[in-house]
Amino acid sequence: MTESGSATPRELLMAAIRPEILKIEKVLVRDLEQATANADPLLSQVLEHGILNGGKRLRPLLVVLSSKLCGGAGSGTGTGIYELAIAFEYLHGATLFHDDVIDSANMRRGKASVNKAFGSIAAILGGDFLHSRSMNLVGSLGGKEALQIFCQATNAMVDGEFLQLRNAQNYNISEADYFSAVRGKTALLIAATCEIGALAADAPVAKRQALAEYGLSLGTAFQIIDDLLDYQGDVVQTGKEIGNDFKEAKMTLPLILALEAAGKEDKERLLFLLDDRKTRQNGFQEACELIVKYEGFSRSRQRAETMVTKAVTGLALFANEKNSSTLSIFEALAQYVLTRDK
């Protein structure tokens, strides 16, 4: 609640999605218990640590809401859609497990990352387990077409990571390169959550496409904000260390826009700061100032705002449906992505 007593847009959103989030969490806990019933105790521990950790559950929520928006079982009593939905949380978890090994990250959502707590072997294998479990759920509950969309998105994610891997040694990459990597790395999978939700509700192609487009734009905005938070976030809020991307010379949007706009001298200075591990460690603050000077942060945020507008506009064909409350959650989610601080 705000000081004046009225609820903020975020509070309204959280209240609106709370029942679905609770159901998702319940199904997640139950499925994880079943999946690891006969598993090694260490494996169970690793998965609990990595999955039952206060995640936002944005991906499963999108599956459930997309199904609901298309009149699917998500609006009824069947748990099938929730079980299908948590597959995306598993896949997301698998990705985070492996990403944190790759980035040698120590923290995740305010506590030790899986690799920090259990070692990188456990993180790699635990990720593989989740990966396989997610595919099994999508294949059994969503059918062949859903599995195909899911696997294509997964492989695009790997492909996006490879692109980013190559881009990391290239300080010359363009805004288009960045968006191409983001599409694969993040956005296609968010699009897949929406599309598979629609598919589960037997929605016609136009609705499936509209939801997939929404997911693509939302996912892109989400990643831009993620990359902004890596520069400007609050470690207490985000639960992640700040400045990691710069220290690893990851070319994200604020830096790319600043480099494109900077005059010769400032560009050379930024490139110097990026040049080796030592200057990257010490030069983060100075780099931030240069990025501010060339509006790298504010223009990144503008890009995210444009994406969010596009996401919401594309859902116009649902406007006449009876489910205006679900539609307003989609709109609020898009706005939330812009204002999130963690």
Place this chain on the structure above:
Amino acid sequence: MTESGSATPRELLMAAIRPEILKIEKVLVRDLEQATANADPLLSQVLEHGILNGGKRLRPLLVVLSSKLCGGAGSGTGTGIYELAIAFEYLHGATLFHDDVIDSANMRRGKASVNKAFGSIAAILGGDFLHSRSMNLVGSLGGKEALQIFCQATNAMVDGEFLQLRNAQNYNISEADYFSAVRGKTALLIAATCEIGALAADAPVAKRQALAEYGLSLGTAFQIIDDLLDYQGDVVQTGKEIGNDFKEAKMTLPLILALEAAGKEDKERLLFLLDDRKTRQNGFQEACELIVKYEGFSRSRQRAETMVTKAVTGLALFANEKNSSTLSIFEALAQYVLTRDK
């Protein structure tokens, strides 16, 4: 050919399976090309290095032959069974990519491992790509039941690795613990290849079970021999460094049997050699001598021979079929597992 001019059993086997292996290889090359058609060039390179590397293709072969033994399309002209079959080579590849990261292995099949050649990030992500591709193939071509068997085997594999991970700090593990880990780590997946091949041929339950049992025994024997080769193999033949398991204090069968049988003094000496990284590095030769003294190697081999006999006996219900040539390949494969030197 032997000196006398007659073919050895291995040569006969190789000649018998050659047409299938060539088809598998062809489908593998084509599918990999398609799967990476729009992928990052680095990703394509990583996958080619890791997959098109002279592997034995044992797993896809078992899928094709099992289908054939049950009268399935493997005996006809359809390529579906071959595409289903290569899913197992992808999954196997994914496992090797990740295992080599976990073990920091430098060599694989006589050349640089993926992590050595391209770094561990590429190996983790490349493995994830293969994992996802394999699930997609099994889900689309084999259907829900096949996907379920496949994913269960995959998750058992991870579970087996966790068990082994815990066992690595425990020098007190029993033969039963070892077989339990091998079942998950290797055997269940070989069983899945045979069962899914039978499933693809719409075989009745009894035949599916018989083939799954064959796979379990064959896979167990295969792993025992693998563990023996880690002690006794020829680096030129195996393409792998020797003594890795001991140097990493992995508790495999020869060591377990020796520890169980050794007198107090020799047992203490073996445990001393295992005790830290340095004594493990220098004590490999001495450990081998102690294992020989307590017949750890020969008794491990006996266990593998028993498994192979069990594997072949279990296929009796196929003996009256018209496909005696396929059945004899199954028998020869089981024998081959015992005599392989790489």
